[in-house]
Amino acid sequence: MKAIGMEPQVLIDILVGAKIGVVYPFGTEHRGDLVVTSYALKQSGLPSSMAGAVVQLEDVEETAPGNFVWKFNPEVTLIRPFKVHGTMELFDVDDTLIKPQPTNWFNVEAENAGHEKISTWLDSYFAEHPDLDRVPRQEIPEEIATLASSFDDWRAAYFEFLYKPTKAQKRELRTKRYDIEPL
Numbered sequence: 001m002k003a004i005g006m007e008p009q010v011l012i013d014i015l016v017g018a019k020i021g022v023v024y025p026f027g028t029e030h031r032g033d034l035v036v037t038s039y040a041l042k043q044s045g046l047p048s049s050m051a052g053a054v055v056q057l058e059d060v061e062e063t064a065p066g067n068f069v070w071k072f073n074p075e076v077t078l079i080r081p082f083k084v085h086g087t088m089e090l091f092d093v094d095d096t097l098i099k100p101q102p103t104n105w106f107n108v109e110a111e112n113a114g115h116e117k118i119s120t121w122l123d124s125y126f127a128e129h130p131d132l133d134r135v136p137r138q139e140i141p142e143e144i145a146t147l148a149s150s151f152d153d154w155r156a157a158y159f160e161f162l163y164k165p166t167k168a169q170k171r172e173l174r175t176k177r178y179d180i181e182p183l
Contacts, residue, residue, distance in 0.1 A: 001054070003035035003084065003093045004070075008046035011038040015053055015106035020072045027060045027068040028090055034072075035093050037084045042163045050161035051084045051093060053077060054100065078104040081157045102147045105154050118148050118178070137181045148178035 006014075006022055013019035014036055034057045040049040056073035063069055080099040104110040121144045125135055137145070159165065159173040 001033055001035055001093055001095050001098060002030055002090050003037055003051065004090055005037045005039045005084070005087050008038040008041055008043055008048060011036055011047065011050075011052050012106075014055065014072065015076060015078065015104070017074060017076065017104075017107050017109075020074050022070050022072075023063075024068050024070055024088065025066050026089070027062060028057075028070075030090060031057055031059075033057075035079070035084075035098065037093075038161075039088075040085065044164040045166045045169060046163060047081070047158070047161040048163045049083055049085060050081045050158075051079060051097070052081060052106075053079055053104075054098065076104055076107070077101075078106055078154070080154060081161050083161075101150050101154055102143075103150070105151055111151075114147055114151065118144055137183060140180065145180050149180040152176045152178055152180075 004022075004024075010019060010022060014022075034055055035051050036053050036055055037051045038047045038049065042048055054077040056075065057070060058073050059071040061069045061071065078101040080101065082097045084093060103114040105114070121141070122135070125139070126132065140148075155173045159169070162169060162173075165173070
């Protein structure tokens, strides 16, 4: 799949849904799936050399000579982070490395909806089984198990790409929320 590098903060802005365009000094004929990655810039608390999401490149508009705005669809598919050596030009990444997550854990609304889905299922399960204090793994629907394990697994993978994580990031990203055993 085609990929493009950008400053780490710009990647974060795309992941949270605050940015749907990036300015580059060149255009492209490519449209469709595009992996967005962070450069190897070392900025405290930000990811470095990380592939973070798949976006849809919808249009590229030249706003001035040598000034192109790459416009993305606001829907972002978060992927399990993996190491890249991104550049400010299109490059290819191996499709087998791209592992879409069931929700965008970096977007507050999407994260809250994911936790709500898990919580609703847990509440109904414990309402039916008030004598239990833990759900046997074989009782958890695969959709719920995948969602819950994705949360902790994604956060652990993301943490590995942070340059000089803050104390809050260390505390938050190292803490497991769900303890889902594999089947």
